[in-house]
Amino acid sequence: xxxxxxxxxxxxxxxxxxxxxxxxxxxxxxxxxxxxxxxxxxxxxxxxxxxxxxxxxxxxxxxxxxxxxxxxxxxxxxxxxxxxxxxxxxxxxxxxxxxxxxxxxxxxxxxxxxxxxxxxxxxxxxxxxxxxxxxxxxxxxxxxxxxxxxxxxxxxxxxxxxxxxxxxxxxxxxxxxxxxxxxxxxxxxxxxxxxxxxxxxxxxxxxxxxxxxxxxxxxxxxxxxxxxxxxxxxxxxxxxxxxxxxxxxxxxxxxxxxxxxxxxxxxxxxxxxxxxxxxxxxxxxxxxxxxxxxxxxxxxxxxxxxxxxxxxxxxxxxxxxxxxxxxxxxxxxxxxxxxxxxxxxxxxxxxxxxxxxxxxxxxxxxxxxxxxxxxxxxxxxxxxxxxxxxxxxxxxxxxxxxxxxxxxxxxxxxxxxxxxxxxxxxxxxx
Amino acid sequence: xxxxxxxxxxxxxxxxxxxxxxxxxxxxxxxxxxxxxxxxxxxxxxxxxxxxxxxxxxxxxxxxxxxxxxxxxxxxxxxxxxxxxxxxxxxxxxxxxxxxxxxxxxxxxxxxxxxxxxxxxxxxxxxxxxxxxxxxxxxxxxxxxxxxxxxxxxxxxxxxxxxxxxxxxxxxxxxxxxxxxxxxxxxxxxxxxxxxxxxxxxxxxxxxxxxxxxxxxxxxxxxxxxxxxxxxxxxxxxxxxxxxxxxxxxxxxxxxxxxxxxxxxxxxxxxxxxxxxxxxxxxxxxxxxxxxxxxxxxxxxxxxxxxx
Numbered sequence: 001x002x003x004x005x006x007x008x009x010x011x012x013x014x015x016x017x018x019x020x021x022x023x024x025x026x027x028x029x030x031x032x033x034x035x036x037x038x039x040x041x042x043x044x045x046x047x048x049x050x051x052x053x054x055x056x057x058x059x060x061x062x063x064x065x066x067x068x069x070x071x072x073x074x075x076x077x078x079x080x081x082x083x084x085x086x087x088x089x090x091x092x093x094x095x096x097x098x099x100x101x102x103x104x105x106x107x108x109x110x111x112x113x114x115x116x117x118x119x120x121x122x123x124x125x126x127x128x129x130x131x132x133x134x135x136x137x138x139x140x141x142x143x144x145x146x147x148x149x150x151x152x153x154x155x156x157x158x159x160x161x162x163x164x165x166x167x168x169x170x171x172x173x174x175x176x177x178x179x180x181x182x183x184x185x186x187x188x189x190x191x192x193x194x195x196x197x198x199x200x201x202x203x204x205x206x207x208x209x210x211x212x213x214x215x216x217x218x219x220x221x222x223x224x225x226x227x228x229x230x231x232x233x234x235x236x237x238x239x240x241x242x243x244x245x246x247x248x249x250x251x252x253x254x255x256x257x258x259x260x261x262x263x264x265x266x267x268x269x270x271x272x273x274x275x276x277x278x279x280x281x282x283x284x285x286x287x288x289x290x291x292x293x294x295x296x297x298x299x300x301x302x303x304x305x306x307x308x309x310x311x312x313x314x315x316x317x318x319x320x321x322x323x324x325x326x327x328x329x330x331x332x333x334x335x336x337x338x339x340x341x342x343x344x345x346x347x348x349x350x351x352x353x354x355x356x357x358x359x360x361x362x363x364x365x366x367x368x369x370x371x372x373x374x375x376x377x378x379x380x381x382x383x384x385x386x387x388x389x390x391x392x393x394x395x396x397x398x399x400x401x402x403x404x405x406x407x408x409x410x411x412x413x414x415x416x417x418x419x420x421x422x423x424x425x426x427x428x429x430x
Numbered sequence: 431x432x433x434x435x436x437x438x439x440x441x442x443x444x445x446x447x448x449x450x451x452x453x454x455x456x457x458x459x460x461x462x463x464x465x466x467x468x469x470x471x472x473x474x475x476x477x478x479x480x481x482x483x484x485x486x487x488x489x490x491x492x493x494x495x496x497x498x499x500x501x502x503x504x505x506x507x508x509x510x511x512x513x514x515x516x517x518x519x520x521x522x523x524x525x526x527x528x529x530x531x532x533x534x535x536x537x538x539x540x541x542x543x544x545x546x547x548x549x550x551x552x553x554x555x556x557x558x559x560x561x562x563x564x565x566x567x568x569x570x571x572x573x574x575x576x577x578x579x580x581x582x583x584x585x586x587x588x589x590x591x592x593x594x595x596x597x598x599x600x601x602x603x604x605x606x607x608x609x610x611x612x613x614x615x616x617x618x619x620x621x622x623x624x625x626x627x628x629x630x631x632x633x634x635x636x637x638x639x640x641x642x643x644x645x646x647x648x649x650x651x652x653x654x655x656x657x658x659x660x661x662x663x664x665x666x667x668x669x670x671x672x673x674x675x676x677x678x679x680x681x682x683x684x685x686x687x688x689x690x691x692x693x694x695x696x697x698x699x700x701x702x703x704x705x706x707x708x709x710x711x712x713x714x715x716x717x718x719x720x721x722x723x724x725x726x727x728x729x730x731x732x733x734x735x736x737x738x
Contacts, residue, residue, distance in 0.1 A: 069703075069704070070703050073486050073487045073703070073706070076487040076488070077486075077487055097490065098487065098488070098489055098490065099490060195684055196684050196685075196686050197684050197704075251574060251595055251598045252597075252598045252686075252687065253572065253573060253574040253595055253596070253597050253598040254573070254574055254575070255573070383704060383705055383706060384705045384706075387700065387704045387705050388705075391509075391685070391689075394685075394686040394687060394688065394689075395686075395688050395689055397687075398600050398686065398687035398688035398690075399600065399688060400688050400689075408507075408508065408509070415503070416705065416707070419483050419707070420485075420489065420491050421491050423491070424490075424491070
């Protein structure tokens with residue numbers, strides 16, 4: 001880490017120096033987040049791009065994941081928005097509404113645009129003008145991982161496709177049985193260890209609510225009152241609270257590896273597609289990948305990930321688009337993404353990813369994208385929606401009253417919308 | 431520290447005095463300028479911001495003057511009251527633990543021990559360690575169910591006490607933060623106490639010894655009265671610091687579980703940076719300022735009364 005950090009610093013210093021020397025060169029600033037491996041991958045892509053385009057310099061700006069949005073706000077206030085930036089898909093509506101991003105369709109290669117999956121298009125599209133504002137190589141999903149030994153011991157039915165996902169009765173029945181099984185300390189890990197600030201709660205638990213027939217906010221009237229604190233949501237969160245109360249869920253302070261840790265204390269794990277790589281390495285053939293359970297009538301799964309946009313203030317949008325097109329087609333970049341069990345957001349990348357192909361271990365995750373994926377609410381109030389919801393869930397999981405917690409979250413969201421005069425034109429969308 | 435020393439004879443008007451006056455102005459000018467720029471102006475600005483719906487970053491909707499709406503909302507949000515109660519709870523717990531620890535170690539290190547300076551350095555070590563680092567280390571110690579702290583508890587109790595979910599149990603989380611905060615910060619108060627102890631003239635102890643006072647009596651009748659101003663200072667400064675509790679919470683619990691560690695500053699940062707409501711956050715900061723000011727004044731007044 002230290003070495004990489006140094007080399008990044010060194011590289012950016014060197015870039016800055018050469019940028020000063022060669023006035024004629026176009027400089028493209030690229031802001032991104034990511035683990036050290038990804039940071040290195042971006043750096044390598046930038047070098048290859050510069051070699052192929054000697055008239056353009058790429059300057060990478062790294063901002064840590066946890067404080068990315070704060071750093072982004074700081075860049076906006078300083079009027080120093082980068083040309084290209086990575087952004088978390090559910091925040092797209094907020095950024096476009098605020099005027100930070102420009103439509104990318106005219107700036108990207110046509111074959112890339114044709115290559116996008118439906119879910120990828122929807123995560124980059126702003127609902128007001130239906131324009132595409134961002135693109136990614138990847139997308140994401142959450143599945144239910146199971147430990148084969150335990151599931152066989154209780155005689156659980158293992159779903160073969162998204163259509164025969166466990167129902168609520170089956171799911172809760174298995175949790176109950178697993179809780180009594182020798183060797184199982186917790187029936188399920190829902191990754192509470194990710195904390196209550198990382199977007200995980202809204203991303204992964206939201207679909208369970210939607211499956212139960214409620215939502216974070218009414219997506220036509222854009223009010224949370226009556227929806228988020230409605231009966232369906234209260235019931236769904238009371239159900240999840242009961243799982244916690246029964247001691248079925250790995251607690252927050254036990255970390256995020258109880259599924260494959262020594263002794264394998266957790267029997268199931270409701271985890272992101274990225275969890276597969278580490279869990280499979282530790283558990284080999286004992287890992288089973290299943291669709292998320294159906295709580296109500298329909299199954300629902302999450303989507304959306306960190307994608308790339310071009311800022312409205314960019315002076316060289318064509319060069320920025322050129323870089324994005326180059327990166328998304330770059331062979332080594334794709335190879336690295338595949339080594340991280342990245343979830344394909346481009347059809348050609350899906351074809352290169354045996355993990356997600358027909359019969360592959362994560363095929364079910366890919367199947368979910370076309371059958372059950374629902375994006376998080378594409379509304380400019382999203383920063384408040386997610387913050388309020390995560391607080392409410394934390395309160396409920398720790399024994400708070402679901403109705404009370406959800407009512408106060410709904411009030412907070414509606415207050416924010418009111419403060420911004422309904423975020424026009426979203427107020428007229430109904 | 432005492433007022434008597436600063437009373438000077440009334441100056442006579444004259445050229446020299448005027449010259450001296452301007453010299454004084456010139457000398458305090460940099461400090462006043464810096465304070466005005468970085469403390470007073472932002473403070474007045476936050477008063478103004480608190481009465482608008484100012485967002486963190488520019489938005490297409492206009493910024494409006496909203497009067498006292500933000501204050502009304504803060505006061506009607508149960509979470510604000512919870513966070514206020516939490517910092518009060520934190521202060522009540524951390525004051526005796528942290529100041530007591532500081533006082534005891536100061537007494538110990540004031541003795542003529544071998545390698546006294548080395549020991550003083552060691553006891554001061556946590557205070558110069560970054561709070562962020564301390565939090566990461568203690569986060570590991572607190573791990574549930576098999577972190578080092580739980581193993582110690584289990585060992586000492588012979589396995590009769592079940593592992594405690596230090597940071598994940600609403601009943602324990604704030605207490606755990608009190609423990610680590612007191613441990614990290616007591617060094618500062620210890621240094622102040624040490625200075626206070628060194629300020630008590632040795633002759634007073636000698637006189638007490640000649641009068642036949644025991645060690646305990648010397649402590650009660652010489653050390654304690656001699657430390658009175660130090661106690662006042664330490665209590666006030668620790669209270670103010672305690673009310674600003676943020677780092678530990680932001681790193682370890684993010685205000686959870688079940689709002690049991692939500693503090694006023696954390697609440698404010700969340701409103702201002704995550705939800706981007708700068709006006710609302712400013713209202714919280716103004717309220718916090720008033721509360722801390724009132725407490726400091728009250729404490730001063732109360733402790734004065736006990737003073738001889």
